[in-house]
Amino acid sequence: MSKFISKKDLNSWLNKVRESRRLVAPTKVDDLILFKEISRVEDIVTDYVNTDLSPKEFLFPPTEVLFSIERKNGGVELTPARVEKETVIFGMRPCDARGVIALDKPFLEEPTDPLYKEHRDKTALVGIACLKACPECFCSSMGGGPDDPTGFDIMLTEVKDGYLVQVLTEKGQALLPDSMLSESSVAKPKAADVSKVPAEGINKKLRQNFEDPYWSRLADRCIHCNMCSYVCPTCYCFDIRDYPNKGKTNRVRSWESCQSAGFTKIAGGYDPRANKGTRMRQRFAHKLLYFPEQFGVSHCVGCGRCVKSCPVNIDIREIIQDVQKLGAEGE
């Protein structure tokens, strides 16, 4: 027996959630599907595999004021930003929950980033298991799975007329009390078939072939836009700068990408990664070697967004396969 909620009850619940919290869910924006703050529950799409941009922007916004700087009484006063509203992100896929777990590592590790922590504490994650996968998905090769509930507060699996419900945390329990659920003996549907990528031991292979000219060749076609880092649910590089704003100054944090030229350029002009190939290698070494070894979780969750968005088809699945073969006989 599992817990169950009908589609009708789910919508009532979502409407109730919307009254006291910010409800974020996938919705159609022209021909894209994006996570947006929802004003009408009817706008939530359910027939999709995954969104075009990841939901990380609700925990780690593209642009965020860290604190404001005001000149007062001959001195300076700093006022840190606060997160006001509680948020529920509805309709996340298991890969994106793994993405949040990865993002937690650098931000919550001591010394904790208080703004990220506030976002995190005030946000509940409601997931929907994947019954369909796109050809680019490869979550099961990166430590996750299409019906993996890890990281969610509530996990839903679509069945006839409603959803099977797993309430996984206290936060989830407080949000969706048992009284709203009924019992069901409906069998759990089969999770999506997900393509496989040979990622086992990729970190060792990367370390062994670090100086291979493969990276230079790969970087030939890279145009150094920031797209891969921005669509990725786990990329977290940021830039910090001060901005004047109506008499005050704000210190602002914004997304940045290790792929842009000048990412490592210091005042005076010296740039250790001026070469395109070294920047390309940095991205994949960080994703598949440094981060997993430092934090123990994968930095790629296999969502496939970078594969779909890269204008020149730099495909991490292809790279994993190529790197596995590097140094082997014949290459």
Place this chain on the structure above:
Amino acid sequence: MSETEQIRSKAKELLDSKKVDCVIGYERATDGKNARPMFAYSVKDADRLIFDQTCRHNLVRYLLDRKDKLTGIVVKACDSRAINLLLNEHQIQRDKIFIIGVVCPGLVKTDWNKTGDKLRDACQLCQQRTPVVYDVLIGEAKKLEPPADAYPDVAAMEGKSLEEKRAFWEKEFSRCIRCYACRQACPGCYCSECFVDRLDPLWVGIKIAPGENEMWNTMRAYHLGGRCIGCYACELVCPVNIPLSLLNRKLEKEVMKLFKFQPGLDPETPQPLATFQKDEKLGVAE
């Protein structure tokens, strides 16, 4: 021989005779349907070159990374105009490049893992399918009937009220995530320090937010005024489908109206916005 076979044959010949170190062309992407840029360094590599209606990238951009190297390059008509632009601006040298021009059948609307038969909007309006500069031409030179109205999309925007236009662009730019793929894909955007990266003076900030997004996109369009050769690679690479070509085409139309000038037709004609003739009026009052 198909275009693909002709391109492969020419590329192999160039690489084998060491006339070039590398041929920049297209190969099949990992979705099995679209094309992606490819750098062929050997005769073996050249066997992967293809040409079809999914070859949407403007490869001329890559010539800017290979300024002192001998390079072969596959170009469509719009791409070839970019070569003239860069020659005009002294960014590349003609004797360092071998241009494999391809008469373009027009690109189809594609997306990741999806192709179709319908031509891109810009390709439907295209007035030149034959490259304007090349060392070898693949395909038969075609003269196209210019369409009755070359800028119906611009005219439609011009017909909107100020409020409608503002609302339209606010909505479009609200999606901008400042990935700069538009700038990176554009052969005309090659400043060693883009105005948007300058801190002092701070023209546009790093905030990914409305207000700044408009500044970024419109200023970039202005910097390309009289220079944009109309490949619209910017619009093709935008991950959130902002119709950037509308901005560039509006300026294209204005430049044509004012100066009877189309950028990229040849490398010699001075650009009207970058030159000042003696008999030109100095100011409004004159």
Place this chain on the structure above:
Amino acid sequence: MSNNKNPLLPHLATLQNVIDLTPDVRLFQIELNDAAFKAKFDYKPGQFIFVSAFGTGESPFGLASVAHRKGPIEVAVRKVGTVTSSLHDLEPGASVGVRGPFGNFFPMDQFKGKNIHIIGGGIGFAPLRPVILTILDHRTDYGDLLILNGARTPSDLVFANEFETWAAAPKTRLELTVDAKDDKWTGRVALIPAVLKELQISPANSVAIICGPPIMIKFTLTELKKLGFADEQIVTTLEGKMKCGLGKCARCNVGDKYVCKDGPVFTFKQISGLLEQF
């Protein structure tokens, strides 16, 4: 460590004094405003802080003072970019922000009893000053001390006003060199590696601590190896573009090591073992 509650929020501080060291380098003497935090603020040679020029941003600077002297926090700032230009516009009394101290430190305890060769070029000499001051303040703990300070021109030599004090210390030798002299210079005109060759310094029971522009480090390293120094005997402090100083923004890494957390002090043995070779 930095403000426990918010590691990206600077502590308010006041610029006490600004001293011109060279035409483009200034020594800033900074006092933290909060007495309790100031009392706890301890740092070791090699560590760095972020200094905020409010309204422009913040940048990392190697600490040029030593905590045990209980004076103001000192950083040498070369005017070379936007934040440093804003800092150079400040007058004594101005408010600045301080975050830190960050990074690891020179293992002064391991250097005790050894002969120390301090080799610095230009602004790179600033993070070496705390090493010198520590040795001079505990002179008998260390062996012979060689201070080799080089710069492009005589007016670019930093801490010139302290040379006399340093040279006068027991078992201490001060050597200066410039790439190009001016009208008044009567000293040596040579590149640092050439000076090392001339001095024929011995690696016996020695440590060489070097800091300067990448090109200087490269050639100095070659010369030191020729003189017989092993990689573990050569120590340097790396720099990198940094935004957080906490190992969070994933920018200053060299391979899988962060300059801000695992460094900035590294031996050459450690550097040659790094995945990325810059």
